[in-house]
Amino acid sequence: MIHTPSYRELQRIFESEAQAIEYLQEKEVLSKQMKCPKCNQSMTLNNTVFDCVKRACRKRMSIFTNTIFYGANTPYNRVLEIGYLWIIEMKHKSIKTFTGMSPTTITRWLKIFKELVSFNLEEEHQQIGGQDIIVEIDESKFGTRVERTPQQKMFAMIVEDRSADTLLKQIEKHIHPESVIYSDMWKGYQNIYSWLGIQHHAINHSQGFTMKDTNPVTGEIQVYHTNTIEAHWQVIKSKIPPRECRYLFTELLVFIWKRQNPHDQFEALIRCLRRTAKISDLTNNTDIIEEMKTSDNDQTRSH
Template sequence: MPVKLKDIYQKSADLTCLIQWLIGLNVLIDLNGETCKSCETGKFGLRKDSSYSRDEHVWRCSNKKCHKKVSVRVGSWFENHKLTLEKILLITYFWVYQVSELFVRHELEIACQTIVDWYNFAREVCTCVLEKESEKIGGEGKVVEIEESKFGKRKFHKGRKVEGVWVFGGIERGSKKCFFTTVTDRSRETLLGIIKQNILPGTTIISDCWKAYDILDQEGFDHLKVNHSLHFVDPTTGAHTNTIESTWRALKKSLPVSGTVKSLYDTYFSQYCIRKKYLKDSSDPFLKFLELIKSVYNPQILIPQLTSDKPTSPKKQRHVLLPILSPNINDSMDDFDI
């Protein structure tokens, strides 16, 4: 069963339960039983400590002379933020299910700018995941449709003047693989560089008749053209760009109606790709996105920095007192378990 909104509220009713659940998902660091690097003798354990943070829990060394404390948020998606774990989880949940910022503000009673910031953080995760898992699309026997599209222009020349942004993209038929990027110009040099960076040689590329694509046959690609001024499907080759045309419509529909900053367009494209590739058909989109968050904000990689890999000293064994008359008696007080 996928995680429901009520499940998050139920787990959040008990902060210990919520933290343990997040630790189990590896979204929060797990230091349980690890040797403290500061003293190299004590072991970390999860302790209640309301004086340390609003999370009311902390990883604390068992050595009474050390008592080093480590935040449960260290290295995680939640680190360095004042919101409670519950509210950050809820904002993330609402982002996954594309809930409007107005509704989130009403439900959680937090500032609109805070919600905007967290939605931006979520899109940054999308960008990081795509960069880490970057792979070229297409290849022998594959078909990729490419095209440019203008974002932000006025409809029917009405409304305030918007400069707009040109976006270049490609989508592989029969898969969820795609790429989109803003471009400063549509020159041959610019578009060819992006094509080579994102599409494998040997791919059949279908495009319109923009002159920048004329060189593709000489660059290791099979190139088919569609003259959109005459027809949508080439009558001879059957080539068409219907797939990417429909993708442009879906992509533009996914953008906010207003307030989209040009510098953030690439993050919106990353968001679209992540939703299409990972979340759309997932049995639990929320848990899937938490996995993606973990791949970017993985607190477990900090464990070697906080813990000791040196073997701990063996515990002192209880010494047995020798008979008083024994010549082997050691007068040192070290032999006595005091």
């Protein structure tokens, strides 16, 4: 099983811009060769600039064009370093101490990386669950729901309200009808079995997060719980400052992205960089695009 490399294994690309560029070229994030978009002639690479070989054209292009590195003032190797430290869940304050970079720069790049992985989240088009597979569901005061199966698949979305009509429509759409649903006693879940025909066990949280029952066929004692989904909510909410609830959905997507990529998450981050062909595809938020171009003045540079 492949795991995220140690810092020491990647240290060379964090300490050298040249090594970082070579690494990004190996990973096909940056191009080694390019055709001139103006005249379609070959271009030669000089340091970080592509030059058209046709004298009448002489168009120049940065090697970082159409990447999140384009126009940024933060050195490329340091950007990768911030991304790595975020992947291994180093706290903001610790990243500042470790790298010596300004809090503003770190905050901006962390925001960019979160937007990047959210944009590249692999959608689960199929229903989750299946025959006798447990799916725990829960709604939150933010109006968001998360489901989980033992295979670690997750599903999250924003809903307008927590009414039975709203929740049951989403349950029918996203959860396999042969699943076994565990939930709390919220009234919106009361008709899961009668309306949808899906097995449903409701746990009264005022009496704890588990419930015991006897299987009428086998006579075995069964224990039902929603511990997993409650634990997930605690993890997610712990990452969001109390007054920053507007970031909840992005944090949910980041959480799911990390669960989709449980092994080498730095490599998964590099894949996101490779997939993102244009900055404009990353987000509709022009403020974030502008932040990528003016990340900070740790080291002012031009491309």
